[in-house]
Amino acid sequence: MISAHAKDSIERIVFKAAKSRLTMDAGDVCEIVPAGAHGAHSLPDANLVVLTISGIAFRLLLIVHFDEDERTHQYFVKEESERAFLEVFLEICNLCCGAVNQELLNYFPDLGMSTPYVLSARCMPYLEALKPEFLASYAVTINNAIGLGATVCVCAHAPIDFVADVSAVEDTSGELELF
């Protein structure tokens, strides 16, 4: 029920959101490749941050995989900050999912987003129980050092077909207009 165009559009929307929101500085490099692809790191297997975007025709679960290791901790929590890692990371995931939600609102007028919740990565195999029509995992690498993972799980209750145009805004933002 989810067309190839729609799957591709969802993927591009998630990629754009991850690249703009999971990085702490604008200059940071964020690479996203399908999990299991050549050169992809294995997904972190400790914890998951789960967020849901619900619409009338579908629900989309955005799952961010993370290990609370030293490098990840240092990247996301600034030295001077006294905030806990999980608090900061949940806020970042919330912003990332918010960006996906914002983009999807251009095509689906009625959407709502949940608050984030942390689960064990051992829950991953049971995503199939939700009978998703689109399930894809990606290895996310920030600055060739921080290894995260992202999984998109979409359960549809009606046919979904749309083509998202996400590149134009991204490419021109911040550029001078010389005319």
Place this chain on the structure above:
Amino acid sequence: MIQQYLLGALAGGVVTALVALAAHRLASARAMRRLRSEAERQVHTLTQAGDAQSELIGLHEQQTQALEASIAQLRTELTQQSASADEVRAELKAALEGKDQLAHKATQLAAEAARLKGLAGTFERWHEQMISLMTQNQDMHAKNRELSSIVRHVVIVSLNASIEAARAGTAGRGFAVVASEVRALAARSEELSKSYRDSLHRNDLTTTATFQDIQAGGKMITASLSSVESLANQFQSTLH
């Protein structure tokens, strides 16, 4: 002699009288003619004036008739106009009543949407219950970990018992059977504990996914109701 004089005087007098009479008649005839001519002229003038008056009267009568006709026409038109004005007034009244009803409905709609936004509280309550359920799940995870730890300990104990039974030789044969049975039970308990752990993980995921769907759906409904309320308010303000 005197008689002659008298007769002469008398005759003179008669002659004078006759002459005077004649002169008087002549003068009278002239005066009469003059007067008649004057009268005829005046009669002519009067006749002309009378004709002019008659023409004027005829003209006035025509004008009067034309005016009466136009008055009648105006009266008819006035009647028609007042009838259509009554119709328009009735239509306007009906339209105003309709507008009032619409404004009332818009107010009701906005109030209903505002009231239903209270459902957000219900969704939040469900979300809080999810947190409570997940806390219970975490508690069960902890108990299962404890159970798993106990089972692992039992396995070690049963292994030790088997070793001790072997050392005891034939005297320990019965004890070896018991130790083996305990180890088998421990293995089954371990399997059960793993299965229970997997069920809890599955439960975690489905519970989280379901309640997040409820929470997100609730926000979607609240946002939609807000836009309905806003539209109803806009509609209401355009009616007033």
